[in-house]
Amino acid sequence: MSKPVKGTERAATGKAPVVVVAGGGTAGHIEPALALADAVMRLRPDAKVVALGTERGLENKLVPARGYPLELIPPVPLPRKPTPELIRLPLKVRDSVRKTREVLDRVGADVVVGFGGYVALPAYLAARGRVPIVVHEANKSAGLANKVGARFAARVAVAVPGTPLPNAEVVGIPLRRSITALDRAALRAEAREFFGLDPDAPTLLVFGGSQGAQSINSAVSGAAKDLADAGVGVLHAHGPKNTLVVQEFPGKPAYVPVPYLERMDLAYAAADVAICRSGAMTVAEVTSVGLPAVFVPLPIGNGEQATNARPAVDAGAALMVDDADLSPAKVAELVVPLVTDADRVAKMGAAAVGMGHREADETLARIVLEAARG
Structure with a gap:
């Protein structure tokens, strides 16, 4: 044998x-x-x-x-x-x-x-x-x-x-190669149709990791009227264990809540700016695809999420907000002007390109x- x-x-x-x-x-x-x-x-x-x-x-x-x-x-x-x-x-x-x-x-x-x-x-x-x-x-x-x-x-x-x-x-x-090879501009129309988003409005992508983030959920949904009044569409992944009820504003770009994003490539393609946590994987993905971000580091652990975000912030590709400072007013004050400033969005996206491996x-x-x- x-x-x-x-x-x-x-x-x-x-x-x-x-x-x-x-x-x-x-x-x-x-x-x-x-x-x-x-x-x-x-x-x-x-x-x-x-x-x-x-x-x-x-x-x-x-x-x-x-x-x-x-x-x-x-x-x-x-x-x-x-x-x-x-x-x-x-x-x-x-x-x-x-x-x-x-x-x-x-x-x-x-x-x-x-x-x-x-x-x-x-x-x-x-x-x-x-x-x-x-x-x-x-x-x-x-x-x-x-x-x-x-x-x-x-x-x-x-x-x-x-x-x-x-x-x-x-x-x-x-x-994933679906991320590193992503052509956001080429997929934008398909991505926005896939999620039911306005095809032309500046769009904010919101997510808090695979399980969602309650502080991000509350702050962004609480600023829904400010976002609608500014003509901003929203794709918001709130987490499978959370619920999110958002007031609709007829005639304004859609605010689309979803439990989980199966197609992150399409989510990135649909967005102009993201607001999210700054886990190592998240930072690597958003910088790889050239998506400007507002990072809200998880306020527990040994501070690694703030450390993860720092290089992108220093490069001009992202902003960072402490979780304790995040509120609907902060979203209205900081995020809305960013999403609606096409030139600033383009400069931040260009700064992100080439940061990763x-x-x-x-x-x-x-x-x-x-x-x-x-």
Whole structure:
């Protein structure tokens, strides 16, 4: 009887590589993982990409929709700082690592790629000493999972310079080709028709991440009359767990509320300006497509969202407003004059172009495939 081919042996014999991506939880972790998966398949059409996730994560919706198999593992709650309990691997962590290791063995993983969060940590621990690991960190301040994974990773990729992880290589954030290749002007008419927006009115795109943001929802919807009076149309993604009731103003451009944006490419194409949070993925996308933005950093954590937004603000491509200062009056005072100033919008959009790493997906894919070859 022939021996089963281990992961690194499979890669060495030239057989199709098996790439396992761990990026569950929020869209900020999942979308870069899926962008990488797409790039791997472009470079190696014979490859197999498997995603790890948990029952409660957004990956249950996003991963199957993109055509990739999803393997579920128990989530591991992450403290903000290393603790003796984490180092001693409590029962919950051990159980998740054991089940993750079973998945890696069953699919024949050649490489594990982690993007941080509560799915990445058990993946790193399960792969350690068995399967090569590649870590990708989107934020300048690395999360705990990636700090752990980077200690024994074959390669460490980061989005921005100065990220304090060992042997870090700056590659940017992997983005979908539907975003990096987006021609907003060419798609504008189609996009506005798709969402039921006024074809000619200056248009504001509002979103607060995959789950929405209540402060942004309240401030912008509260300024609906000011926006309508200024002739501004609005596309507002308020989050699937939130509701948004907005007064209609006959004869004015439409204010269109939606729970979630399945087609972010069309949303970006329809808009002239965005008001949104400043997660690393969001900043990378809006600057990549040249969309001026008003960033409202999430007011919790270690301030990474403000750090994410700062380069775009300094380049003249965006404005930044503290969450505590956001109100309907602030929207009327700051956002309405911006959206209606075509020259200013054009200058800010031009400033955004070239800020990002448009080839980050394939750059990271090559790193991953090299690691899979051992």
